[in-house]
Amino acid sequence: MSTNWKYIWEKVTCSFQCDRDSVHGPAHWRRVERNGLFIATRSGAVLDVVRLFAVFHDSRRQHDGPDKSHGARGAAYAASLRGVLFQLSDQHFELLDYACKWHAHGRLSDDSTIGTCWDADRLDLGRVGIAPHPAYMSTEVGRKIAVDSSLQSFLESAEAGAGTEGTLV
Numbered sequence: 001m002s003t004n005w006k007y008i009w010e011k012v013t014c015s016f017q018c019d020r021d022s023v024h025g026p027a028h029w030r031r032v033e034r035n036g037l038f039i040a041t042r043s044g045a046v047l048d049v050v051r052l053f054a055v056f057h058d059s060r061r062q063h064d065g066p067d068k069s070h071g072a073r074g075a076a077y078a079a080s081l082r083g084v085l086f087q088l089s090d091q092h093f094e095l096l097d098y099a100c101k102w103h104a105h106g107r108l109s110d111d112s113t114i115g116t117c118w119d120a121d122r123l124d125l126g127r128v129g130i131a132p133h134p135a136y137m138s139t140e141v142g143r144k145i146a147v148d149s150s151l152q153s154f155l156e157s158a159e160a161g162a163g164t165e166g167t168l169v
Contacts, residue, residue: 003086004047011085012059012077024058024125031127032057035151042141045116047094048088048163052078053117057100058092068104075100115139119146126150 013026020026033054040050060073075097082093092113099117109115115138123145125132130148134143148154 005051006083008052009055012055016059016061018063019036019062022061022064024061024064028058028127029054031124032120035123035145036116038151039116039119039139039141039145043112043116043139045113046092046095048086049092049099049113050120052086052088053099053103054095054120056096056119057103071103071105073102082140088131100136103117106136107154108136109147112139115142122146123151 009026009029013020016022016025018025022028022104035052036045036050037047039045040047056072056074056078058074059078060077061067061070074110078100080092082088086115088096095111095113095128103118103121109118109119119137119139119142122132123142126149132146134146137143137146145151148157
């Protein structure tokens with residue numbers, strides 16, 4: 001079974017309980033996906049897990065306020081669609097499950113895939129007026145991006161400095 005990413009996004013977005021413009025909604029998920037895919041090019045994270053994390057991690061929020069169980073509900077929702085909309089090995093699903101369940105609990109991870117997922121989410125804190133801090137990033141590239149507050153700012157800084165440093169990361 002090949003993964004139909006467009007259909008996954010449509011299905012999960014249609015079942016999202018909050019307003020589509022929620023700070024935890026689909027626009028946020030897309031930025032998390034973008035951040036995660038960029039970080040994964042340097043961290044070696046499992047791309048399918050990073051992409052699935054992006055769409056499921058906040059998908060079961062009931063509101064934008066404190067909601068300690070939303071990650072576990074997102075993981076359970078992903079589990080219910082595994083084998084239906086996507087395939088993941090047991091090992092990779094365990095990474096997705098853990099990343100979703102614990103993403104909002106302030107942890108760091110030495111696992112490149114889990115760390116990439118969490119950094120991708122934290123790098124979008126600017127949407128709620130919080131600047132991401134390098135100390136709360138699990139990956140080296142996540143820490144570097146956090147210095148510039150966002151992936152966009154990081155890339156602009158890297159582009160401006162490319163003539164002297166010649167490398168992004």
